[in-house]
Amino acid sequence: MVYQLMENATIEEIKKAGLAGHYADHRKALFYTDATGNPWTATYIQAKGDPIADLHEDLAAEQKARATYENLIHLTDEPEIKEILTFLREREVVHFQRFGECLDHIQEKMDMKKYK
Incomplete structure (x- = not known):
């Protein structure tokens, strides 16, 4: 789903969506974070x-x-x-x-x- 949303996105659309920082670090690749940008961690597993x-x-x-x-x-x-x-x-x-x-x-x- 993320790839579908990002696949044809232009740099301007990425910026407008607030994803410029993500793009700078990961381009259009997945990088697992929560909704506020905190990276995934194994501490989520109880x-x-x-x-x-x-x-x-x-x-x-x-x-x-x-x-x-x-x-x-x-x-x-x-x-x-x-x-x-x-x-x-x-x-x-x-x-x-x-x-x-x-x-x-x-x-x-x-x-x-x-x-x-």
Whole structure:
């Protein structure tokens, strides 16, 4: 999607979009940052080594991603971009559902062990 948006962009369009600094450092290549330009870091990944705590973290991450896609959908008028973002948002909903099923399964297994 980023490549599609940037592929035919002129230098003037890049400047107007506020991406001159990005272009100076990375041209039209991807460089993973959040919406305010902070670089991606592995500290975004949360893990405790406890399956229940980790699954709750995964569930929260999926909901945060879904909310972000919804925000991005509201920020664009481009139908093709909305279509892509809607697909990605729906994928996060499915991920949330699968993590929820895993959590139920893990909790059932842990409850069985407690009573044996």
